[in-house]
Amino acid sequence: MQSNQALSGKTAFITGGSGSIGSASAKLLATDxxxxxxxxxxxxxxxxxxxxxxxxxxxxxxxxHVGDAGSVEDVQAGLDKAHAMRGRLDIIVPxxxxxxxxxxLMLDVETVRSTLDFTITTAFIAIRYGxxxxxxxxxxxxxxxxxxxxxxxxxxxxxxxxxxxxLVRAAAEELGCAGIxxxxxxxxxxxxxxxxxxxxxETYLNRYLEQTPxxxxxxxxxxxxKAVRYLAGPESSWVTGxxxxxxxxxxxxxxxxxTDLVTQMFGREAMDAVRxxxxxx
Numbered sequence: 001m002q003s004n005q006a007l008s009g010k011t012a013f014i015t016g017g018s019g020s021i022g023s024a025s026a027k028l029l030a031t032d033x034x035x036x037x038x039x040x041x042x043x044x045x046x047x048x049x050x051x052x053x054x055x056x057x058x059x060x061x062x063x064x065h066v067g068d069a070g071s072v073e074d075v076q077a078g079l080d081k082a083h084a085m086r087g088r089l090d091i092i093v094p095x096x097x098x099x100x101x102x103x104x105l106m107l108d109v110e111t112v113r114s115t116l117d118f119t120i121t122t123a124f125i126a127i128r129y130g131x132x133x134x135x136x137x138x139x140x141x142x143x144x145x146x147x148x149x150x151x152x153x154x155x156x157x158x159x160x161x162x163x164x165x166x167l168v169r170a171a172a173e174e175l176g177c178a179g180i181x182x183x184x185x186x187x188x189x190x191x192x193x194x195x196x197x198x199x200x201x202e203t204y205l206n207r208y209l210e211q212t213p214x215x216x217x218x219x220x221x222x223x224x225x226k227a228v229r230y231l232a233g234p235e236s237s238w239v240t241g242x243x244x245x246x247x248x249x250x251x252x253x254x255x256x257x258x259t260d261l262v263t264q265m266f267g268r269e270a271m272d273a274v275r276x277x278x279x280x281x
Contacts, residue, residue, distance in 0.1 A: 006233050007091075008033030010137075013082040015069040015126055016095035018045035020192040021142055024221035025093055025228040026062070027053045032229065034091060035061035037082035039075070041068055061085060069096040069122040076129050083133050090137040091232045094126040097142060097164070099157025103262060103274045112156045119160035120167060127171050127182070136179030140231045141168050142224070143184040145247045151255040153262050165243050172241030181240040185227040188212070188247025190219045207256030213249030 012029045016022040017038025026036045030053055040046045046064040053062050065081050067074030083089045097119035100111060123141050130139070146154055147161030165184055172182040189208050209215065227246045230236050245251050263271045270280035 005033040006235070009086065009088075010090035011035045011037070011082055011086045011088055012091035012093060012232065013037050013039070013079055013089060013126070013130060014093040014095060015039045015075070015078075015122060016097075016142075017064075018042065018049045019095055020221040021187070021190070021224050021228075022093065022095040023049035023052060024225035025095070025140075027056055028222075028225045028229040029091065029093075029232060030057045030060035030062060032233070034232075035063075035082075035085045037063050037065055037078060037085065039065045039067055039069065039078040041066065069094065069125065070117060072125055072129065075125045079126075079130050079133055088135065089130065089133045092126050092130045092134075092137075092139045093142075093228060093232070094123040094139075095142045096122040097144075097160065099154060099160055101153055101258075101262070101265075102156075103153050103266070103271070104155040105274045105277070105279050106266065106270065107156055112159070115156040115160050116163065119157075120163045123164055124167060127167070131171075131175055131178070131180055134178075134180055137181070138232045138236070139171070139175075139180065139182045140228050141182075141184040142228075143168075143186040143243050145186050145188045145245055145251050146255070147186060147243075148245075149251060149255050153258060168243060169241045176240060181231075181236070183231045183236070183240060184243040185224055185231065186243045186245045186247070186251075187224045188219060188245070188250040190221060190224055192221065204256070204258065204261060207258075208250070211250055211253040211256055212247070213252055216248050219246060219248065 012034045014022050018040040030036050043066050050062045065078040099115040144161045146158050147165050168184045273280045
């Protein structure tokens with residue numbers, strides 16, 4: 001793997017570091033010289049991600065930290081460990097997030113709260129406690145094109161990613177005077193642990209193809225990682241407060257209708273009630 005070493009001497013902290021996008025981003029950052037601290041909840045998956053990076057970049061500095069991205073104490077400990085690798089912290093990439101695929105009238109308050117917490121609060125903690133340890137640098141959050149384009153049956157996730165992008169803009173405004181840039185990448189359908197099932201269902205995948213100008217049924221984690229690398233590095237030194245779509249042009253069109261899939265998941269009787277504006281019994 002070729003490298004320009006533009007990140008030589010720098011250190012990156014990544015939450016959700018064992019996930020597809022987190023580990024792919026870590027690999028590109030390490031390829032260009034950054035030391036990387038991967039944080040996640042399970043040591044086995046973190047070690048697998050570390051092994052994959054070192055196979056591609058044998059001389060990379062990659063350390064692991066087991067912790068919950070929603071815990072201030074765990075994140076602070078991870079940040080401290082990352083800073084100690086080279087005596088500095090330059091890049092933060094909070095990748096944790098997600099939400100249920102479920103009709104709005106079948107959601108409960110706790111599910112919505114946990115979705116907002118999982119997506120927005122985890123990023124806030126990384127930014128809030130990481131920024132004071134940085135001397136300039138870049139924070140890159142992972143959003144979703146669902147944050148911009150409403151998608152039926154993903155209302156909680158839509159609200160969470162929209163809120164995350166609001167946080168990105170607010171943080172960019174306030175942290176700019178400290179030389180810290182804050183941006184986001186907005187992936188479309190991307191092959192990850194959570195979306196793998198979509199890649200096995202040609203019927204549903206083709207619906208995305210119809211809405212994608214570049215004619216590719218979903219992206220790969222490496223597609224997103226390249227945007228993370230750009231926003232993390234010196235090439236984007238005049239960019240802050242932005243959210244870049246990496247989706248094959250999907251945002252130029254619309255999200256596909258997945259009503260039949262949701263009907264399979266929850267049953268026709270429940271969906272009939274939902275479509276009448278009623279909560280299923």
